[in-house]
Amino acid sequence: MNKNKIKKLIKAKKHPQFLGSFGKRGQRKGKKWLRWRRPRGRDNEKKMQKKADGQHPSTGYKTMRAIRFLHPSGLPEKMIYNEDSFNENDKNFVLRISGTVGNKKRIKIAEKAEKLGLKLLNKGNLFWKKKKEIKTKENLKTEIKKDGKKEIKENENKSDAKTEIKKEINENMKTKSDVK
Numbered sequence: 001m002n003k004n005k006i007k008k009l010i011k012a013k014k015h016p017q018f019l020g021s022f023g024k025r026g027q028r029k030g031k032k033w034l035r036w037r038r039p040r041g042r043d044n045e046k047k048m049q050k051k052a053d054g055q056h057p058s059t060g061y062k063t064m065r066a067i068r069f070l071h072p073s074g075l076p077e078k079m080i081y082n083e084d085s086f087n088e089n090d091k092n093f094v095l096r097i098s099g100t101v102g103n104k105k106r107i108k109i110a111e112k113a114e115k116l117g118l119k120l121l122n123k124g125n126l127f128w129k130k131k132k133e134i135k136t137k138e139n140l141k142t143e144i145k146k147d148g149k150k151e152i153k154e155n156e157n158k159s160d161a162k163t164e165i166k167k168e169i170n171e172n173m174k175t176k177s178d179v180k
Contacts, residue, residue: 013064019054110123
């Protein structure tokens with residue numbers, strides 16, 4: 001199928017919101033009440049599908065096979081667990097990093113995907129995480145000013161470097177709050 005046709009079909013796929021018939025009608029407000037729960041009970045009219053308070057899910061609402069499990073961009077998703085699980089041949093996929101992957105691997109995966117020109121769905125706020133990682137690498141070296149000259153001295157204690165980073169972050173937060 002044509003990509004434009006697939007995108008149109010994906011936009012058109014809609015079904016009614018299936019609400020469960022639990023609780024009083026006046027109470028059914030908020031996220032908790034918007035999910036489907038199968039009607040149980042001997043004389044429940046929604047269970048019998050005679051007269052109901054909303055639609056009952058059935059196989060007729062199933063999405064078309066051509067567009068089932070596709071991302072709204074029209075491409076199928078591929079789950080990524082490490083750097084080796086994708087390559088440049090995955091241009092016809094949209095990549096999603098698994099939730100079990102840590103920050104260090106996430107950053108490496110994002111960099112590799114960017115180099116290969118692949119679309120990554122859940123990058124999140126990797127820029128901030130990358131910045132934090134760079135600071136932790138630089139925490140081994142600190143600059144000390146003496147008589148207008150900069151001298152680099154290596155820290156022997158990592159805890160000193162961590163406290164310095166925390167101070168920098170707190171100062172940045174204070175300056176941001178002052179701007180507001």
